[in-house]
Amino acid sequence: MLPMKSRYALKALVFLARHQADGPVPVAGIANAEAIPTKFLEAILLELRNAGILTSRRGPTGGYQLRVEPKTVFLGDVIRNLSGPMAPLPCLSKSAYHRCAECVDEATCAVRLLMADVHAATLRIVDGTTLAELVARVDAAATGGAEGQSQRCRPAEGPANNDFDFID
Amino acid sequence: MLPMKSRYALKALVFLARHQADGPVPVAGIANAEAIPTKFLEAILLELRNAGILTSRRGPTGGYQLRVEPKTVFLGDVIRNLSGPMAPLPCLSKSAYHRCAECVDEATCAVRLLMADVHAATLRIVDGTTLAELVARVDAAATGGAEGQSQRCRPAEGPANNDFDFID
DNA sequence: GTTAAAACCTACTACGCCGGTAGGGATTTG
DNA sequence: CAAATCCCTACCGGCGTAGTAGGTTTTAAC
Structure with missing residues (x-):
């Protein structure tokens, strides 16, 4: 499960990307628009600021x-900054490696x-997608309707087979 | 993080696949060979038996x-049986869907x-790999050495680019 | 038929993390 | 100065994870 922290952060960043022209947006504004607990979001945005992704201004x-x-x-990087490394095994993390x-x-x-492949596939997506691409995709989903659903952040690799119907 | 339950289960299954010819293997034998707490493994193997993957025989x-x-x-299916659905968001789980x-x-x-892609990529790997393929891959890693490392469970889709060097 | 090896079952627990909340202090604008 | 906003510290309840404890039942071997 992706932690709430990262979910809220992504939502807030998409929101801020949309309102880039509006100048600084107060926490409460984002919290209201996205249905996020204000005080919690406050802490999250602070972390994003310390990570160098946001700037802040105080006062009215x-x-x-x-x-x-x-x-x-x-x-x-957003997910990593807020929720730490996302390796499915400690021995697969580069930043926080430790032996199981x-x-x-380990070699065999x-x-x-198995999980090395899962991890690589995950990284290829989350580290291969930018905030701009995500915003574009939300737009496509909103305006395009059905065609937005089948669209991907990146062109699908290999034969475009969306024909698996696994359970979870 | 993949829960210990699933990790132990996968290790035990690989072990059992190797010893298929030996008839029933006691829990303690697997636990010793794979450095798994015996009583914990007992519960895990029981679940795998209830899931129809293993059979058991009592007594000496x-x-x-x-x-x-x-x-x-x-x-x-192994992971799912032991640790539940692995969707990164509740709204992406088919078996345990619920709205965030x-x-x-939800549509936009x-x-x-973003996470739908991650989920799909994960499922493609874990539901596209069998125990037999995993055993084969361990063998390749053991005997082949370096060439075993670059080998995948399935032929890589699209251009085989292992050239990403992300952190986590 | 006794012994012993094994599966099976129920209950319990310690610990850490996640998702917040509370309350105030610092800074800036009007 | 007043008000809005960011900033900081501390705390906390609930839940899941990773086991442990202590038995009961089945079955093979002697």
Whole structure:
């Protein structure tokens, strides 16, 4: 499960990308629009600011706004900053690697071999998509309707087979 | 993070696939070989038996063994049986769907659009790989050494670009 | 038929993390 | 100065994870 922190952060960033021209937006404004607990969002935006993604201004007419262009914000970095590394196994994390206690031989660990692929696939998506691309995709989903649903952030690799119907 | 339950289960299944010819294997044997807490593994194997993947025999010379062929065991089902649905958002789960409370419009939810791709990519791997394929891959990693590392469970789709170096 | 090995079952628990809340302090505008 | 806003520290309840404890039942071997 993607933690609420990261979910709220992504929503707020999309919102801020939309309102780039409006100058600083106060926390309460975003919280109301996106149905996010205000105080919680406050802490989240602070972290995004410390991560260099947002700038803030205090006092009346203050608020938060994007510090950098949406096309330079990689969503993987957003998630990582707020919720830490997303490796499915400690031995697959580069930033927080540590050996699995129970692992007899890491090189031939079946779990690791499997999850390495999952991890790589996840990273390819979240680190291969920018905030700008995500906003564009939301727009496509809103205006395009059905055609927005089948659209992807990146052109699908290989044969475009959306024909799997797995359960979860 | 993949829960320990699923990790242990995968390890045990690989072990059992290797020892298919030996008849029933007692829990303690697997636990010792794979460095898994015996009582915990006991509960896990019981669940796998209830899921129809293993059979058991009681008494001396008893133990667990695979009920079905390794190539019919999909790893996604193993994880799902032990740790529940693996959707990154409740609104992406088919088996346990429920609407996100904070989501204003599901069809245009940015978080959902992004995570849907992640989810699909994950399912393609875990539901597209069988126990038999995983065993084969462990073998390749063990004997082949370096060439085993770059090998995938399935032929890579599209251009084989392993050239991303993301952090987590 | 006794012993022992194993599966099976129920209950309990310690710990950490997640998702907040509370309350105030600092800064800036009007 | 007043008010709006960001900023900071501290706290907390609930839940899930990763086990442990302690038995009962079945079955094979002697």
